[in-house]
Amino acid sequence: xxxxxxxxxxxxxxxxxxxxxxxxxxxxxxxxxxxxxxxxxxxxxxxxxxxxxxxxxxxxxxxxxxxxxxxxxxxxxxxxxxxxxxxxxxxx
Amino acid sequence: xxxxxxxxxxxxxxxxxxxxxxxxxxxxxxxxxxxxxxxxxxxxxxxxxxxxxxxxxxxxxxxxxxxxxxxxxxxxxxxxxxxxxxxxxxxx
DNA sequence: TAGATAGGCAAGTGTAGGCTTGCCTGTTGT
DNA sequence: ACAACAGGCAAGCCTACACTTGCCTATCTA
Numbered sequence: 001x002x003x004x005x006x007x008x009x010x011x012x013x014x015x016x017x018x019x020x021x022x023x024x025x026x027x028x029x030x031x032x033x034x035x036x037x038x039x040x041x042x043x044x045x046x047x048x049x050x051x052x053x054x055x056x057x058x059x060x061x062x063x064x065x066x067x068x069x070x071x072x073x074x075x076x077x078x079x080x081x082x083x084x085x086x087x088x089x090x091x092x
Numbered sequence: 093x094x095x096x097x098x099x100x101x102x103x104x105x106x107x108x109x110x111x112x113x114x115x116x117x118x119x120x121x122x123x124x125x126x127x128x129x130x131x132x133x134x135x136x137x138x139x140x141x142x143x144x145x146x147x148x149x150x151x152x153x154x155x156x157x158x159x160x161x162x163x164x165x166x167x168x169x170x171x172x173x174x175x176x177x178x179x180x181x182x183x184x
Numbered sequence: 185t186a187g188a189t190a191g192g193c194a195a196g197t198g199t200a201g202g203c204t205t206g207c208c209t210g211t212t213g214t
Numbered sequence: 215a216c217a218a219c220a221g222g223c224a225a226g227c228c229t230a231c232a233c234t235t236g237c238c239t240a241t242c243t244a
Contacts, residue, residue, distance in 0.1 A: 043203085
């Protein structure tokens with residue numbers, strides 16, 4: 001499962017998740033261009049690719065290959081599981 | 093507010109939060125000895141002190157000084173606020 | 185008052201992680 | 215078939231960060 005918390009520690013990876021929530025199933029190049037456009041991030045393709053690998057390792061992103069395209073889908077279940085670790089007994 | 097995610101990225105800091113959930117309001121030396129006993133961590137006092145500073149910066153721990161003692165209290169509100177970021181629209 | 189206790193500050197070290205660079209493998213279109 | 219396209223691999227660089235070391239301040243107790 002890797003480390004979900006480490007994966008969430010980087011702001012660029014969090015922005016990638018934001019982007020996938022807004023539009024799921026994007027390719028690497030789509031994510032790159034949309035990060036540059038909307039979020040003003042000037043990260044290279046390789047950097048984003050490595051970030052996606054970390055997110056995939058953590059189980060936060062699942063990738064499905066189709067021809068030369070690879071579509072990335074967010075999976076928020078690991079986050080929901082982690083939520084309860086310190087906040088279980090309380091009821092705000 | 094610092095970076096809550098970065099604070100949660102380190103496993104030792106997460107164990108400290110676990111320890112504070114189980115018994116809130118511990119001093120630095122209490123945390124050190126209990127981490128060594130129960131969790132088998134052999135971190136130095138200074139290391140734990142620096143971890144507590146990070147947690148305090150992130151708003152996850154609030155410290156109250158009393159004489160020569162400093163009691164540490166966990167505050168899980170930042171966690172609850174952040175975890176809704178990607179899991180708001182869903183209902184499992 | 186002297187020593188023990190609880191904790192803080194600051195500089196130095198070593199490693200992990202984010203990013204780049206360069207090249208390589210498949211896939212698609214003309 | 216060949217060029218453009220989508221993505222991958224691996225080595226190197228550089229900064230952030232976890233941890234140590236050494237010394238310091240403040241509070242309590244004998």
